Amino acid sequence: MTAFSPSSDQSPSNTLAPPLREGSAPMAQVATENGHPDHRMFGLATFLVADGMTFAGFFAAYLTFRAVNPLPAGAVYELELILPTINTVLLVLSSFTFHRAAKELRHDQLGACRLWLLITAGLGLAFLGGQMVEYFSLPFGLTDNLYASTFYALTGFHGLHVSLGALMILIVWWQARTPGRFTADHHFGVEAAELYWHFVDGIWLVLYGILYLL
Amino acid sequence: MTIAFPPQTSSSPPGLQPEGWLRYLSFSLDHKVIGLQYMVAGFFFYLVGGALAGMIRVELVSPISDFISRETYNEVLTLHGTVMIFLWIVPVVNGAFGNYLIPFYVGARDMAFPRLNAVAFWLIPPAGFLLIASYFIAGAAQSGWTAYPPLSLTTPAAGQVVWILSVLLLGGSSIFGGINFIATVLKMRRPGLKLMQLPMYCWAMLGTSILVVLSTPVLAGTLVLLSFDIIAHTGFFNPALGGNAVVYQHLFWFYSHPAVYIMVLPAFGLVSEILPVHARKPLFGYTTMVYSILGIVFLGLIVWAHHMFTSATPPWMRLFFTIATAFIAVPTGIKFFNWLATLWGGKIALNSAMLFSCAFIIHFVFGGITGVALAQVPFDIHVHDTYFVVGHFHYVVYGGTVFVIFGSIYHWFPKFTGRMLNEDLGRFHFLITFIGFNLCFAPQHWLGLNGMPRRVAEYDPQFTLMNQISSVGALLMAVSTLPFLINVFWSAFSGRVAGDNPWNALTPEWLTSSPPPVENWKGEAPLVQHPYGYGVTPGQIDLGAATGREIWSSGQ
Numbered sequence: 166m167t168a169f170s171p172s173s174d175q176s177p178s179n180t181l182a183p184p185l186r187e188g189s190a191p192m193a194q195v196a197t198e199n200g201h202p203d204h205r206m207f208g209l210a211t212f213l214v215a216d217g218m219t220f221a222g223f224f225a226a227y228l229t230f231r232a233v234n235p236l237p238a239g240a241v242y243e244l245e246l247i248l249p250t251i252n253t254v255l256l257v258l259s260s261f262t263f264h265r266a267a268k269e270l271r272h273d274q275l276g277a278c279r280l281w282l283l284i285t286a287g288l289g290l291a292f293l294g295g296q297m298v299e300y301f302s303l304p305f306g307l308t309d310n311l312y313a314s315t316f317y318a319l320t321g322f323h324g325l326h327v328s329l330g331a332l333m334i335l336i337v338w339w340q341a342r343t344p345g346r347f348t349a350d351h352h353f354g355v356e357a358a359e360l361y362w363h364f365v366d367g368i369w370l371v372l373y374g375i376l377y378l379l
Numbered sequence: 380m381t382i383a384f385p386p387q388t389s390s391s392p393p394g395l396q397p398e399g400w401l402r403y404l405s406f407s408l409d410h411k412v413i414g415l416q417y418m419v420a421g422f423f424f425y426l427v428g429g430a431l432a433g434m435i436r437v438e439l440v441s442p443i444s445d446f447i448s449r450e451t452y453n454e455v456l457t458l459h460g461t462v463m464i465f466l467w468i469v470p471v472v473n474g475a476f477g478n479y480l481i482p483f484y485v486g487a488r489d490m491a492f493p494r495l496n497a498v499a500f501w502l503i504p505p506a507g508f509l510l511i512a513s514y515f516i517a518g519a520a521q522s523g524w525t526a527y528p529p530l531s532l533t534t535p536a537a538g539q540v541v542w543i544l545s546v547l548l549l550g551g552s553s554i555f556g557g558i559n560f561i562a563t564v565l566k567m568r569r570p571g572l573k574l575m576q577l578p579m580y581c582w583a584m585l586g587t588s589i590l591v592v593l594s595t596p597v598l599a600g601t602l603v604l605l606s607f608d609i610i611a612h613t614g615f616f617n618p619a620l621g622g623n624a625v626v627y628q629h630l631f632w633f634y635s636h637p638a639v640y641i642m643v644l645p646a647f648g649l650v651s652e653i654l655p656v657h658a659r660k661p662l663f664g665y666t667t668m669v670y671s672i673l674g675i676v677f678l679g680l681i682v683w684a685h686h687m688f689t690s691a692t693p694p695w696m697r698l699f700f701t702i703a704t705a706f707i708a709v710p711t712g713i714k715f716f717n718w719l720a721t722l723w724g725g726k727i728a729l730n731s732a733m734l735f736s737c738a739f740i741i742h743f744v745f746g747g748i749t750g751v752a753l754a755q756v757p758f759d760i761h762v763h764d765t766y767f768v769v770g771h772f773h774y775v776v777y778g779g780t781v782f783v784i785f786g787s788i789y790h791w792f793p794k795f796t797g798r799m800l801n802e803d804l805g806r807f808h809f810l811i812t813f814i815g816f817n818l819c820f821a822p823q824h825w826l827g828l829n830g831m832p833r834r835v836a837e838y839d840p841q842f843t844l845m846n847q848i849s850s851v852g853a854l855l856m857a858v859s860t861l862p863f864l865i866n867v868f869w870s871a872f873s874g875r876v877a878g879d880n881p882w883n884a885l886t887p888e889w890l891t892s893s894p895p896p897v898e899n900w901k902g903e904a905p906l907v908q909h910p911y912g913y914g915v916t917p918g919q920i921d922l923g924a925a926t927g928r929e930i931w932s933s934g935q
């Protein structure tokens with residue numbers, strides 16, 4: 166037998182401390198789900214960083230096209246400003262209404278919360294409607310030229326996010342009708358939908374800036 | 380060690396999860412099962428990728444394309460690269476070891492999101508089979524693992540679209556895994572365990588996962604645009620339609636340079652676990668190791684254009700990316716010297732795990748030096764897209780990461796199965812892998828310097844001899860998997876029983892039974908604040924008492 170055995174090898178600070186368990190004192194402040202610590206909001210935030218990087222790649226591609234690929238002679242690429250501006254206002258407004266909904270929920274006003282959720286979803290759907298109107302009134306199609314393709318790809322990918330977000334809002338709105346489903350301090354679904362919605366809203370502001378204003 | 384056994388509150392109701400070997404085919408939520416699922420699936424794809432490599436090397440025995448047609452050769456090399464990177468190295472060095480070890484290292488009973496974890500794994504087999512099936516059904520993609528347009532737009536579309544779909548699925552799997560690792564390392568540490576006390580592999584996986592989360596989505600978006608170019612005939616990357624092919628290269632390498640670190644950083648971490656155990660010394664320079672990893676993560680994100688020096692990059696861009704790339708050598712060098720210092724004066728047990736790890740250090744230095752050379756524009760213009768580049772990246776990816784994977788299997792197999800691998804077979808495996816690998820890839824540097832282009836089925840007859848030497852090396856590498864496979868299968872059933880801690884190691888995965896129970900520890904999770912405490916407390920490890928061989932065999 167040489168100088169070590171597993172136990173003598175154990176340096177004194179490698180000690181045994183209480184188990185990582187629900188209810189044990191140091192973990193008490195962490196919310197739990199089915200007995201496991203609940204880190205879903207953290208996970209969602211990390212996912213949104215990843216999702217944001219997809220958009221960042223698209224933005225970088227678009228800006229590089231702008232810098233080095235001039236529009237060929239005769240190609241049509243013109244955007245109107247009024248409709249997208251109205252759309253921007255709708256979407257920004259919807260971020261505030263969602264914030265309001267979450268606030269009502271934290272004050273246990275379930276009814277008011279559901280109303281504001283519904284308003285938020287309505288604003289989101291109005292945005293999508295506006296986007297559709299714009300698509301059908303534009304003088305260019307998907308494959309007409311590089312800028313046309315980029316425009317549809319960027320707004321389409323964002324529109325997909327808005328659709329998913331609106332769906333999420335309608336789902337939590339529906340779930341919220343069951344009393345006790347969401348409580349003042351336990352409402353992951355609403356929180357998640359809210360974070361996602363603010364994210365989609367923020368992305369739109371960048372898109373609006375570089376597609377329409379730049 | 381006396382441990383109290385508190386009543387077990389199992390989170391997954393018993394009966395829902397299958398028992399025995401069947402759980403390896405199930406949607407298991409146990410991180411250890413998922414880790415081994417990654418491992419076995421990855422190894423299967425390694426054999427597939429190896430067979431494809433064999434086809435390449437057989438074709439290149441003679442200068443003319445006689446074994447397979449040129450188109451088939453293109454398909455084979457595309458599949459080989461894609462399978463090896465996305466289905467073998469990334470899933471195994473991240474998914475397999477990460478899932479198995481990280482929860483132990485942070486003192487948790489599972490990953491932060493067990494269900495997401497299982498989803499991430501189960502995306503891999505369908506993606507892999509889709510990719511392989513494309514070869515038999517419509518003809519696989521032919522544009523290499525980089526899928527550069529316009530080549531990827533002019534080669535047959537069906538195979539390319541399947542390739543994109545498959546890579547998207549694998550990218551998704553990788554992102555889900557990355558989110559899980561970040562959350563587990565940052566949020567699941569048992570109370571009392573500080574970040575700077577974590578085993579180095581945790582830091583490596585944290586850094587890797589940051590790269591995954593930041594860069595993989597860019598690849599995904601780019602491939603979606605590429606698929607529009609193929610299917611809908613948009614012109615994002617098609618110069619003929621007014622698009623810009625170089626933008627694809629930028630976006631692709633924004634992912635794929637970090638991807639080389641996604642493949643090698645976890646290997647750095649694993650080596651940092653193996654060396655201290657078998658050298659019986661603390662890991663040298665823990666803090667500098669951590670900051671080197673973070674430095675590599677940051678620098679790794681801003682060097683991508685060193686792959687594009689011949690793509691009409693403007694001078695300022697060449698300058699910036701050359702300098703940034705040279706800077707990466709600093710944190711990498713720090714890690715290298717730390718490993719050497721860890722070994723220095725240690726009681727080194729030259730067992731299979733250690734042999735593979737030491738070979739990793741040698742190969743990686745060589746591959747790192749050719750890498751820095753490649754980042755110098757005047758040199759790169761000559762050897763870009765030649766066999767020199769092939770030699771470079773096989774030294775880092777195979778000589779580096781794959782050697783570490785094998786070393787890690789020798790090191791952790793006792794934990795996985797409760798039985799030891801056979802050492803003699805292991806060293807034999809090491810010997811032929813080492814000889815075969817160097818025989819296969821060292822001559823490729825010469826070939827590249829003399830102008831042999833990569834990715835072509837035919838070559839100038841003056842290169843014949845070197846190519847044949849390289850193919851002999853490849854044959855040895857193929858043979859070398861046999862002793863390994865025999866060893867694994869034989870030892871899994873009849874190997875010597877390992878016991879809980881055959882290496883007398885200090886990291887937490889060894890402080891439980893082999894294989895560990897569901898939820899990792901019967902009772903409390905140990906709080907390991909000095910994972911490399913070998914010999915730090917005077918009197919506990921007697922470095923003078925034994926030779927390395929004795930220390931190593933004392934654990935048996």
Ligand code: HEM
Pocket residue numbers: 525638639640642643685686704705707708711746747748749750751752753754755759762763764768771772775776779780
């Ligand atoms: C140590 C620092 C490293 C430096 C400075 C470096 C530099 C380079 C450079 C400049 C190239 C481009 C050569 C060309 O195409 O003309 C290259 C190619 C490559 N490197 Fe490295 N490299 C390093 C480490 C690594 C590592 C760790 C890996 C993987 C684990 C890796 C994998 C690759 C691959 C796969 C390619 C070829 C990509 C392709 O064109 O298919 N490199 N490297």
Ligand SMILES: [Cu+2]
Pocket residue numbers: 635636639682683685686
């Ligand atoms: Cu690179």
